[in-house]
Amino acid sequence: MRRGAKRKTKQDQEAKHDAPEDNMPKAQPRAKRAKTSKPQSEPEYFEDKRNLEDLWKETFPVGTEWDQLDSVYQYKWDFSNLENAFEENGVLYGKKVYLFGCTEPQLVMFKGESKVVCIPVVVAVVSPFPPSDKIGINSVQREAEEIIPMKQMKMDWVPYIPLEDRDSQVDRLKSQIFILSCTQRRSALKHLKLDRLKKYEYCLPYFYQPFKEDELEQSTEVQIIYPAEPKPVFCEFDWELDELEEFTDKLIEEEELSEDQKDAFKEFVKEKVREAKKANREAREARKKAIEEMSEETKAAFESMRFYKFYPVQSPEAPDVSNVKSPFINRYYGKAHEVL
Numbered sequence: 001m002r003r004g005a006k007r008k009t010k011q012d013q014e015a016k017h018d019a020p021e022d023n024m025p026k027a028q029p030r031a032k033r034a035k036t037s038k039p040q041s042e043p044e045y046f047e048d049k050r051n052l053e054d055l056w057k058e059t060f061p062v063g064t065e066w067d068q069l070d071s072v073y074q075y076k077w078d079f080s081n082l083e084n085a086f087e088e089n090g091v092l093y094g095k096k097v098y099l100f101g102c103t104e105p106q107l108v109m110f111k112g113e114s115k116v117v118c119i120p121v122v123v124a125v126v127s128p129f130p131p132s133d134k135i136g137i138n139s140v141q142r143e144a145e146e147i148i149p150m151k152q153m154k155m156d157w158v159p160y161i162p163l164e165d166r167d168s169q170v171d172r173l174k175s176q177i178f179i180l181s182c183t184q185r186r187s188a189l190k191h192l193k194l195d196r197l198k199k200y201e202y203c204l205p206y207f208y209q210p211f212k213e214d215e216l217e218q219s220t221e222v223q224i225i226y227p228a229e230p231k232p233v234f235c236e237f238d239w240e241l242d243e244l245e246e247f248t249d250k251l252i253e254e255e256e257l258s259e260d261q262k263d264a265f266k267e268f269v270k271e272k273v274r275e276a277k278k279a280n281r282e283a284r285e286a287r288k289k290a291i292e293e294m295s296e297e298t299k300a301a302f303e304s305m306r307f308y309k310f311y312p313v314q315s316p317e318a319p320d321v322s323n324v325k326s327p328f329i330n331r332y333y334g335k336a337h338e339v340l
Contacts, residue, residue: 064201
């Protein structure tokens with residue numbers, strides 16, 4: 001067979017195979033599957049961080065118990081009043097400021113429930129130089145007050161860098177805001193001796209104001225912790241208002257002191273009074289000498305210092321503290337010039 005005829009026959013067979021047959025049912029077209037469109041997700045918006053938003057958190061809360069620190073930050077406290085104080089027309093605008101934190105346990109209402117809350121407070125000191133380089137450590141349980149360098153407690157004034165400047169080299173910034181910082185690592189607390197650990201709870205930023213007579217100089221009271229048996233005697237004795245004999249008899253009457261310890265207790269109190277009077281006298285002399293040796297520039301700086309106390313402003317995400325504000329800072333700083 002010729003090659004052409006063979007090719008033609010093959011083509012005829014293919015055409016016949018492709019031709020539709022009348023008696024065969026037509027295939028129904030397959031239905032197209034509807035495409036399911038993915039739901040459009042709402043665009044996420046992140047609120048821009050404010051330039052000084054973390055300022056209050058960066059300020060170490062002096063004197064707060066370590067195990068209470070987490071409770072301080074459990075609420076979203078709003079310190080926008082502190083941030084606004086650094087804006088134009090604010091009380092801290094354009095000034096050199098030193099900040100330290102503290103906490104004040106107060107009974108407050110939150111979401112219909114009454115509870116004791118550690119309220120964070122920030123104290124701002126307007127000063128051309130650090131207001132102090134010392135820490136005072138005192139409590140009822142301690143026999144004597146200690147005034148020690150801040151660095152012994154791993155505390156120091158460090159520059160605060162606003163968020164917008166954190167990509168810059170710190171040494172090139174002329175910082176006007178300094179915060180009291182503590183480098184003691186919480187993870188290392190378990191290695192500290194108990195007395196050292198407790199010191200952190202009794203810390204107060206110490207401030208020496210030579211033109212204002214110190215509270216210690218005016219005080220005529222002494223804290224008494226007498227090591228009696230079976231338990232120590234805790235009391236306060238005022239050498240101007242209390243008569244020692246009557247004071248001791250009353251303790252015996254209240255069964256705080258036994259009769260056989262009376263004379264030893266009286267001698268103990270007399271010694272404490274002598275120590276307190278000596279301390280008062282030395283403090284007056286030191287203050288007088290400091291003023292005499294002080295330059296006019298330093299005198300002017302001390303006299304121009306201002307203290308501002310900032311509480312968190314009212315916010316739905318934190319307890320309202322507007323009814324528990326106090327101008328008192330601590331026994332060294334006295335009262336703030338303004339509470340905000």
